[in-house]
Amino acid sequence: MNAQVHGAHLEVKGLTKRFGGLIAVKDVGFSVNGGEILGLIGPNGSGKSTVMKLIMGIERPDAGSVRIKGVEVAGWPSHRIARLGAGMVFQHSRPLHRQTVLENITLALLPDKLRRLFPDPENEARARAIAERVGLGHVLDRRPSTLPFADLRKMEIAKAIARDPQVVLVDEPFAGLTSRETAAFSQLVTDLRDDGRAVLLVDHNVKSVAALVDRVFAMYVGERIAEGTADEVMRNETVRRVYLGGSIETAARPESSFRDTTPFLEVKNLNVFYGKAQAVENVSIHVHQGEFVSVVGLNGAGKTTLFNAISGVLPYSGEIRREGKPLGGLTPAAIARGGIVQCPEGRELFGDMTVRENLDLGGQHVTREESEKRMQWLFDLFPILEQRQAQTAGTLSGGEQQMLTIARALMMNPALLILDEPTLGLAPVILEQLSKALERLRQTTPITVLLGEQNVTFALPHADRVYVLEHARIVWEGDPSRFAAEAGTGYL
Ligand SMILES: Nc1ncnc2c1ncn2[C@@H]1O[C@H](COP(=O)(O)OP(=O)(O)OP(=O)(O)O)[C@@H](O)[C@H]1O
Ligand SMILES: [Mg+2]
Structure with a gap:
């Protein structure tokens, strides 16, 4: 590791990804400190999920640098990046359906296939503690398919933080949640920040994002269009035009x-x-x-x-x-x-x-x-x-x-x-x-x-x-x- 003194837990520079002729992410750079939440916003297809996948090593960048606590990880396989300290809450949950909630979280604790073969009481205790923390303590023995939607999302958070990552990427946590569930989730995300982790958050619920984040980075067709406080970014002319749009007005017929x-x-x-x-x-x-x-x-x-x-x-x-x-x-x-x-x-x-x-x-x-x-x-x-x-x-x-x-x-x-x-x-x-x-x-x-x-x-x-x-x-x-x-x- 470079003996650099590093403030930022996550530092991204010049990140670029092509899919055939499409440039999904182009020269994107930002940094997120420990104890900070950066909101990533932008219209559908602007490259937000791809940025997260590039950081996590799920997709391989064509160019650019990704540093986690000073260590360059661009191009690493995702399990190594996970082991180094990054976790991702995915936009669509993909639980193991034949395993219980507790088993799903326990498995997420174990990076190596080999270790999964040996049950370990310490891991199970840890999985229980994590489940309690995200509010799943009462459904440990249920199978994911029987859970309400909000609990499935909580399980994804539990899996993402299982290995105590210093960098947490959260993709659309609020989609499909009620306002009360959104409030509970916001608290979970705030807790991650207060633990001193660096959090990168994507969501289209503008109000919730604005209330939660320390800074916002806005993208459009793969590129940065604005960066600053939530207030500054939401007032930005380009952001208003390409992301926020106007208000909805129609009239009911009797x-x-x-x-x-x-x-x-x-x-x-x-x-x-x-x-x-x-x-x-x-x-x-x-x-x-x-x-x-x-x-x-x-x-x-x-x-x-x-x-x-x-x-x-x-x-x-x-x-x-x-x-x-x-x-x-x-x-x-x-x-x-x-x-x-x-x-x-x-x-x-x-x-x-x-x-x-x-x-x-x-x-x-x-x-x-x-x-x-x-x-x-x-x-x-x-x-x-x-x-x-x-x-x-x-x-x-x-x-x-x-x-x-x-x-x-x-x-x-x-x-x-x-x-x-x-x-x-x-x-x-x-x-x-x-x-x-x-x-x-x-x-x-x-x-x-x-x-x-x-x-x-x-x-x-x-x-x-x-x-x-x-x-x-x-x-x-x-x-x-x-x-x-x-x-x-x-x-x-
Ligand atoms: N494997 C792939 N092959 C081709 N195109 C892809 C691939 N993965 C993503 N894309 C395209 O890259 C663009 C960026 O996708 P991405 O999922 O990052 O968008 P997003 O900002 O997360 O959007 P949303 O808010 O709708 O989830 C999209 O237009 C998408 O169709
Ligand atoms: Mg997405």
């Missing part, structure tokens, strides 16, 4: 303006059970032809279950009708072919297929000509997808994948489009684009939309009518303008 006597979709007294647990309880909702309806609810409230029942992929009791005719008994494929298209929360893209192939699959039930027209329209809506037609979906950035999922659903020319948490992982400026796209759909097509969101700042402006789903039940229904006064607590 229910009386929809003149169909039989609503397009009618759900009556719906009940869905997973084993003994009731996920949807006596839910009744309706959506008129052409209406935009939002179902607002926190994680685990039952939104996805409700949508899955409508799509025919779950058994239920009660009645679901489309234009008066029961959907019960139809296969999910028949329901989808009929034009009820669900855009799933879990993305479900074909990762090894290209962007174009994924879209073509979405368009296979409309005519060739219609499919070409739609594709062009979607490329106008999401220009990045046009540029990335030949890229495999699995290598797209988080936000790009989300855009592709929505675009693929729109390729099917749906009569009813069900959007399940479409805003997850999207940069503010892309939210604005999506918002404009929905508004254009609303004004120029007969499409009907059912939107599930916990992000009320997006759900309300895009709804003619709103339902609130809490603990499997509908607890409120009304006009978006009445939401804040009557149902807003816990959401706003």
Whole structure:
């Protein structure tokens, strides 16, 4: 090791990464001291996750230097970088599903495959302590697939800090979390800083990032565009234009303006059970032809279950009708072919297929000509997808994948489009684009939309009518303008 006196735990200089002709990261440099949080922001696809992967050695830099506590690690394999003292909380969690929470954390403690063969009581005790610290003490023996979303994220943090890293990289910790969970997570990240670690944090939740970080580094198409305090960076003209965008404004139409006597979709007294647990309880909702309806609810409230029942992929009791005719008994494929298209929360893209192939699959039930027209329209809506037609979906950035999922659903020319948490992982400026796209759909097509969101700042402006789903039940229904006064607590 160089005997340099080094303030910065992490120091990056001239970092560059190419994927074929694309320069994903170009000449990026910054440093993060121990006891400091640096926020990394930028629109979808600007290279944030790639920067983290380059630091962690998951991708190999084409040029540049990465120093961890003064040691040059650029080009090292990731297990050596991890051993030296860097840990990463990934954007998408990938737990070992056959192992328990405790086992997942214990395994993360052991860098070497060989040592995993020998159970070590000391390691287990340490894993328990870490689990307690992140708030997983009560679910140690559960398998990851049975955990709520927020606990899965906590498990990723536990794994990342298992080996006591001095540099912690955290990629989109708040995506999909409620405001209360976000507060708890912010505390965890603050604790990491107060331990004296250097933290690099990426997230699109601008408010939470600003409240948490000491400094912000903003990127756009792989390059630095601004750096400074959160305040300075958010006021920066370029950042405002390419990242923050403008505000969302649309207007609700009164229910009386929809003149169909039989609503397009009618759900009556719906009940869905997973084993003994009731996920949807006596839910009744309706959506008129052409209406935009939002179902607002926190994680685990039952939104996805409700949508899955409508799509025919779950058994239920009660009645679901489309234009008066029961959907019960139809296969999910028949329901989808009929034009009820669900855009799933879990993305479900074909990762090894290209962007174009994924879209073509979405368009296979409309005519060739219609499919070409739609594709062009979607490329106008999401220009990045046009540029990335030949890229495999699995290598797209988080936000790009989300855009592709929505675009693929729109390729099917749906009569009813069900959007399940479409805003997850999207940069503010892309939210604005999506918002404009929905508004254009609303004004120029007969499409009907059912939107599930916990992000009320997006759900309300895009709804003619709103339902609130809490603990499997509908607890409120009304006009978006009445939401804040009557149902807003816990959401706003
Ligand atoms: N293996 C790869 N092959 C080709 N292109 C890639 C690969 N990995 C990433 N890219 C591209 O590099 C760019 C940067 O991706 P990255 O995941 O770093 O973005 P990001 O800033 O994290 O975005 P988001 O906020 O959407 O997660 C994207 O346009 C992405 O499509
Ligand atoms: Mg990313």
